[in-house]
Amino acid sequence: MPFGAVIPALLLALPAAAALLLYVYRRGGSGREVRVATVLLLKKISRPVFAPRKIRLPPRFFLELLIACLIGAAAAGLYLKGEGGRKIILLDNSLSMAAQLAVGSQSESRLESAKTEAEKLLSDLPLGAEVSVFVTSPGLSNASQGFVSKEEARRIISGTRAVYAADNIRSSIDRLLASGEGVPLTVLTDQRIRVEAGTPLFSAPTLMTTPLSNVAISSLRLVEGSRNDSLSVVAGFDAYVPDSERSSTAAIPLTVTLQELSFSADLKGVPLAREIKAKKGYITPGETLEIRFDEIPRSGQAFRIQLSLGIASSLNTLRLDDEVYFLPRETKGAPLFVSDLSSKQLGVSGLKGGAPRVITPDELSASSVNSATPFVVLHRFVPQKLPAVPLLAIVPPADSAVFPSRSEATPSQITRWLEGHPINRYLQFGALKLKEQSVLSVPGWAQEIVSSTHGPLIYAGELEGRRVVVSGLELLPFEGKKSPLLSILTLNIFKWLSGEGNEGVFSSPYGRVHLPDGTTAVRMSSGAPASLLAPTIAMPEEPSILIAEEATAASIVDAVNFFDPTESDTANAPPIDVAIAARETLEAASRSLVEPLAVFALVLLLMESLLWLFKNYRRGVNVH
Amino acid sequence: MLPSSFTPQFLNQLELFKIRARRSFLGSRQGGHLSPKRGHGIEFSDYRQYELGDNPRHIDWGVYGRTDRLYVKRFQEEQDLRVLLVVDGSASMGQDSTDPKWERARDIALALGYIALMEQDTVSAAILGSRTSPVLSGPRAVHQLGALFDQVVPGGEGNFARDIQRAAAQIKFPGVAVVISDFLCPFEEVERGFNALRSRNLDITAVQILSDEDLRPFERGGDSAIAIDRETSERVDVHFTPELRAEYQQILEDHCEQLRDFCAGARISYALALTSESLGDWLQNILPRVGILR
Numbered sequence: 001m002p003f004g005a006v007i008p009a010l011l012l013a014l015p016a017a018a019a020l021l022l023y024v025y026r027r028g029g030s031g032r033e034v035r036v037a038t039v040l041l042l043k044k045i046s047r048p049v050f051a052p053r054k055i056r057l058p059p060r061f062f063l064e065l066l067i068a069c070l071i072g073a074a075a076a077g078l079y080l081k082g083e084g085g086r087k088i089i090l091l092d093n094s095l096s097m098a099a100q101l102a103v104g105s106q107s108e109s110r111l112e113s114a115k116t117e118a119e120k121l122l123s124d125l126p127l128g129a130e131v132s133v134f135v136t137s138p139g140l141s142n143a144s145q146g147f148v149s150k151e152e153a154r155r156i157i158s159g160t161r162a163v164y165a166a167d168n169i170r171s172s173i174d175r176l177l178a179s180g181e182g183v184p185l186t187v188l189t190d191q192r193i194r195v196e197a198g199t200p201l202f203s204a205p206t207l208m209t210t211p212l213s214n215v216a217i218s219s220l221r222l223v224e225g226s227r228n229d230s231l232s233v234v235a236g237f238d239a240y241v242p243d244s245e246r247s248s249t250a251a252i253p254l255t256v257t258l259q260e261l262s263f264s265a266d267l268k269g270v271p272l273a274r275e276i277k278a279k280k281g282y283i284t285p286g287e288t289l290e291i292r293f294d295e296i297p298r299s300g301q302a303f304r305i306q307l308s309l310g311i312a313s314s315l316n317t318l319r320l321d322d323e324v325y326f327l328p329r330e331t332k333g334a335p336l337f338v339s340d341l342s343s344k345q346l347g348v349s350g351l352k353g354g355a356p357r358v359i360t361p362d363e364l365s366a367s368s369v370n371s372a373t374p375f376v377v378l379h380r381f382v383p384q385k386l387p388a389v390p391l392l393a394i395v396p397p398a399d400s401a402v403f404p405s406r407s408e409a410t411p412s413q414i415t416r417w418l419e420g421h422p423i424n425r426y427l428q429f430g431a432l433k434l435k436e437q438s439v440l441s442v443p444g445w446a447q448e449i450v451s452s453t454h455g456p457l458i459y460a461g462e463l464e465g466r467r468v469v470v471s472g473l474e475l476l477p478f479e480g481k482k483s484p485l486l487s488i489l490t491l492n493i494f495k496w497l498s499g500e501g502n503e504g505v506f507s508s509p510y511g512r513v514h515l516p517d518g519t520t521a522v523r524m525s526s527g528a529p530a531s532l533l534a535p536t537i538a539m540p541e542e543p544s545i546l547i548a549e550e551a552t553a554a555s556i557v558d559a560v561n562f563f564d565p566t567e568s569d570t571a572n573a574p575p576i577d578v579a580i581a582a583r584e585t586l587e588a589a590s591r592s593l594v595e596p597l598a599v600f601a602l603v604l605l606l607m608e609s610l611l612w613l614f615k616n617y618r619r620g621v622n623v624h
Numbered sequence: 625m626l627p628s629s630f631t632p633q634f635l636n637q638l639e640l641f642k643i644r645a646r647r648s649f650l651g652s653r654q655g656g657h658l659s660p661k662r663g664h665g666i667e668f669s670d671y672r673q674y675e676l677g678d679n680p681r682h683i684d685w686g687v688y689g690r691t692d693r694l695y696v697k698r699f700q701e702e703q704d705l706r707v708l709l710v711v712d713g714s715a716s717m718g719q720d721s722t723d724p725k726w727e728r729a730r731d732i733a734l735a736l737g738y739i740a741l742m743e744q745d746t747v748s749a750a751i752l753g754s755r756t757s758p759v760l761s762g763p764r765a766v767h768q769l770g771a772l773f774d775q776v777v778p779g780g781e782g783n784f785a786r787d788i789q790r791a792a793a794q795i796k797f798p799g800v801a802v803v804i805s806d807f808l809c810p811f812e813e814v815e816r817g818f819n820a821l822r823s824r825n826l827d828i829t830a831v832q833i834l835s836d837e838d839l840r841p842f843e844r845g846g847d848s849a850i851a852i853d854r855e856t857s858e859r860v861d862v863h864f865t866p867e868l869r870a871e872y873q874q875i876l877e878d879h880c881e882q883l884r885d886f887c888a889g890a891r892i893s894y895a896l897a898l899t900s901e902s903l904g905d906w907l908q909n910i911l912p913r914v915g916i917l918r
Contacts, residue, residue, distance in 0.1 A: 033849065033850045033852055034841075034842060034849040034850070034851055034852065034862075035851075035852045035853075035854050036837065036838075036841060036851045036852065036853065036854065037716040037717070037718055037725070037806055037808050037835075037837070037838055037853075037854060038716050038808040038809065038853055038854070038855065039851050039852075039853040039856075039858050039859075039860040040808060040809065040810065040853075041808065041872065041875045041876055041879060042841070042851050042860050042862055042872070043860055044875050045868055045871055045872060045875065046871065
């Protein structure tokens with residue numbers, strides 16, 4: 001309904017007023033009237049008698065009925081709803097919503113609690129209300145594809161699952177408030193939302209915000225083993241406990257199990273898991289515990305590490321971050337430089353970690369790059385097909401369709417750089433003067449990192465699942481101390497491309513996975529299909545080994561894991577402040593009709609009084 | 625003007641009647657009614673001793689022969705009778721009704737007035753809640769009486785007791801009072817009204833007029849209606865079932881019986897006049913029986 005009422009109960013007075021008016025008019029004038037000498041004797045009749053009335057409703061009745069309705073509606077505080085009985089529900093389906101919340105004697109996930117709250121909300125909505133359902137993960141999306149009926153919204157919400165992704169709740173709320181046009185928004189999330197002032201446009205039930213404890217695998221890195229045919233893996237664990245319980249929580253015992261996964265010859269079905277080792281430890285809330293497994297055979301197909309808390313399992317409310325996968329590939333490869341210059345000419349032979357591989361553009365092929373390659377540097381060269389690993393393109397050719405640019409030979413000065421970006425760490429560009437550069441055209445997936453008077457010089461972003469930096473500045477040869485500014489910039493770029501805190505070959509489930517050509521199907525290690533799209537697929541929604549099946553040969557593609565401390569930390573999420581100007585949004589959402597109703601009623605009342613006075617004046621009746 | 629029903633034949637019939645009082649009243653002049661005053665008249669009353677100056681013609685010589693004393697005869701004087709006609713002029717008399725009691729009350733009052741005036745009695749009329757006529761005498765005064773009634777339109781909320789008391793206050797000489805009304809008012813008012821007249825030492829006759837509407841309400845048009853009191857405009861829902869109609873009849877009968885009982889106890893003559901009856905027949909049959917006409 002497009003209308004609402006501040007005191008809806010008073011609207012019940014309208015039919016009562018209409019009935020009373022009808023009764024008065026029936027009682028007061030209709031029915032057969034007979035003048036008698038006296039009603040003295042009739043009044044003495046013992047039983048009350050009521051003559052049936054025939055209804056005679058003069059126009060005045062309808063006028064008075066209208067006035068009564070107007071007064072009743074004004075008293076009830078009738079208002080025009082901004083969006084006519086619509087509601088937006090933003091459902092947080094990020095990883096943290098899978099944490100188990102104790103409800104009475106049972107436990108249910110935060111997402112299930114959110115669904116219960118959503119059901120209550122939908123039940124309270126009037127008949128015919130329309131609901132738009134948004135989910136936060138992975139990325140804000142309109143699950144209902146617009147406004148749908150309550151029943152459809154109910155179905156969509158019940159089918160929503162928690163996914164391995166962050167909630168982006170703040171940006172989601174901001175976007176919905178900005179575009180909602182006054183439609184009331186309810187946010188179902190485990191984040192605590194603080195609103196400046198109460199408003200009917202925004203609500204955030206707090207059932208799911210109870211801090212919960214959790215222990216998660218927070219990192220995983222492979223280390224070279226003592227022997228060539230073995231490697232070591234170090235898993236990091238973090239325990240998240242509500243601040244109020246930290247002092248009273250002792251070290252939490254945990255057991256970490258290393259398993260080897262063996263696939264069948266056709267790589268179909270669920271792999272066999274064989275426990276290799278198990279280690280026990282104690283983790284203190286607020287501290288990271290690392291557990292190392294050595295002598296892991298490289299011959300294994302895939303491995304899994306699982307966490308369990310045993311008797312302390314009640315402190316582990318989120319189980320989805322309790323396992324990780326990895327493949328026994330090379331732990332760290334060398335970066336690959338593609339340039340017509342030699343390693344010496346490029347000045348990179350002395351880089352920390354050893355001399356990188358340098359090949360010419362002609363030598364570049366699909367086999368030049370594997371998943372162990374931390375990044376590729378394309379020096380004044382851009383291939384038609386970009387390598388599927390992080391890459392740095394230095395001064396791309398002007399005719400490159402992938403990284404458009406134009407050469408500028410005139411001197412320029414750097415005017416702007418993105419402070420806070422890891423690439424610009426420790427750098428102040430103010431004094432840097434440039435003789436020549438390539439001015440870049442920044443694509444939508446990237447951020448402008450450094451700009452000059454001529455335009456963008458460096459941009460960075462994530463393209464098809466891997467980090468990419470494009471520099472219109474010549475960063476090579478690497479001159480080290482000779483050119484400290486550019487040197488620091490170059491090293492920052494290398495470090496960023498290598499993945500800060502994301503070492504090795506372990507991916508986060510964002511973006512897409514690049515598969516070898518000809519791939520027709522991709523499965524996860526559990527056997528469930530992830531996607532049938534080729535050549536790239538979206539990341540699966542849980543940690544697993546992703547297996548690609550090619551037309552000619554099957555190949556294991558990658559291990560997919562999820563590390564997000566903000567989602568695993570179910571205990572101490574900071575509140576999110578949402579600013580809604582209550583008065584403005586209320587005005588945008590609804591328009592009070594009290595004043596126009598009251599004025600209209602008064603005008604009609606005045607008109608009726610004047611008409612009555614005039615009528616009596618014409619009759620010559622003394623109205624005193 | 626007399627009503628059209630007062631035809632010459634009707635008037636001739638009326639001339640045969642004479643107002644009768646149950647006791648004698650002093651009149652102001654010679655008339656046709658015995659008065660308590662002793663003097664000259666036809667009706668022998670008693671003797672008294674001769675006094676110097678008495679008319680010798682009145683000496684009863686028979687008594688003288690027997691007693692050797694001179695006695696004169698005394699006769700009861702015949703004087704006129706004061707007739708007061710009190711007519712209820714309130715709205716309950718139903719001027720706007722199809723069966724107005726007012727017309728009947730007026731006709732009765734005019735008939736009695738005509739009878740009285742033809743007998744050389746004096747008549748005055750008081751229309752309750754309206755006006756009062758001067759004392760009228762002589763046959764021709766009946767037209768003045770008629771004109772008085774013509775000027776009156778019954779209406780308003782009457783207070784029987786108050787109006788009667790006002791009319792009674794203007795009575796200077798006792799006589800006969802005929803109160804014509806439907807008496808459909810609280811009995812306490814009736815009682816107070818009559819007591820005011822009784823205090824004036826009047827020979828009172830109550831004539832109650834009831835119409836078909838009073839006896840059988842809402843017979844025409846159905847059993848249901850909203851009854852509106854002509855005087856007070858009070859509204860009462862009415863839906864008569866046979867049982868309730870019988871109950872109403874009983875209530876009316878009880879009210880009239882209460883009036884009759886009071887009249888009997890107060891030595892007030894009572895007569896019931898229905899508007900459905902012929903006036904001439906009623907005058908001829910009922911009033912003589914009641915005792916006000918002879």
